[in-house]
Amino acid sequence: GESVGLHLPTLSVQEGDNSIINCAYSNSASDYFIWYKQESGKGPQFIIDIRSNMDKRQGQRVTVLLNKTVKHLSLQIAATQPGDSAVYFCAENTYQGAQKLVFGQGTRLTINP
Amino acid sequence: SAVISQKPSRDICQRGTSLTIQCQVDSQVTMMFWYRQQPGQSLTLIATANQGSEATYESGFVIDKFPISRPNLTFSTLTVSNMSPEDSSIYLCSVEGWGRTDTQYFGPGTRLTVL
Numbered sequence: 495g496e497s498v499g500l501h502l503p504t505l506s507v508q509e510g511d512n513s514i515i516n517c518a519y520s521n522s523a524s525d526y527f528i529w530y531k532q533e534s535g536k537g538p539q540f541i542i543d544i545r546s547n548m549d550k551r552q553g554q555r556v557t558v559l560l561n562k563t564v565k566h567l568s569l570q571i572a573a574t575q576p577g578d579s580a581v582y583f584c585a586e587n588t589y590q591g592a593q594k595l596v597f598g599q600g601t602r603l604t605i606n607p
Numbered sequence: 608s609a610v611i612s613q614k615p616s617r618d619i620c621q622r623g624t625s626l627t628i629q630c631q632v633d634s635q636v637t638m639m640f641w642y643r644q645q646p647g648q649s650l651t652l653i654a655t656a657n658q659g660s661e662a663t664y665e666s667g668f669v670i671d672k673f674p675i676s677r678p679n680l681t682f683s684t685l686t687v688s689n690m691s692p693e694d695s696s697i698y699l700c701s702v703e704g705w706g707r708t709d710t711q712y713f714g715p716g717t718r719l720t721v722l
Contacts, residue, residue, distance in 0.1 A: 537716045539713070587709050593703060595640075597650045598649060
């Protein structure tokens with residue numbers, strides 16, 4: 495069945511370092527992917543998205559990479575800051591007759607001073 | 608960007624009671640969604656709510672337990688009925704993106720604890 499999962503549930507990095515959060519998806523029919531950031535006590539916040547006709551998309555300090563061959567998605571955060579500490583979710587839009595987002599399990603990113 | 612608000616932000620309820628959660632958007636949207644996020648877990652879609660039609664529920668969620676209203680293009684409610692401790696979760700509403708209908712933007716969530 496369809497599922498979106500993450501390789502690592504937790505990740506700790508030093509402030510200023512780069513971080514990479516990974517995600518595997520299983521629905522090869524999905525053609526749109528989103529990364530969300532959820533801080534404690536808040537709702538998920540849209541970070542960046544990518545369509546399946548792209549391999550890479552860059553935003554401010556964030557880059558999303560998509561490898562359709564192995565159905566893998568990653569989020570790279572450059573020069574991490576304390577405010578980057580949060581849980582990060584990937585989501586795929588499976589378009590089952592209508593828009594439907596399927597979320598991965600999430601990775602908790604902790605930035606160490 | 609538009610503002611999405613939810614009421615209440617949190618509540619503690621007794622077993623067997625019901626709670627209605629409100630979601631208000633400051634711009635009109637066609638599609639609104641309700642999610643459940645159990646403690647330490649990811650988000651699971653409960654239902655999709657379009658104005659003027661019955662909500663569409665995902666597998667494992669039924670209308671008797673989670674009735675939804677969508678009276679206009681800026682407002683929706685989710686009721687958690689006959690609650691048990693297993694219903695303790697964060698309940699989130701989301702809306703489709705403005706001009707980006709593939710994307711969803713989320714409200715702040717309602718943290719529900721059932722005793």
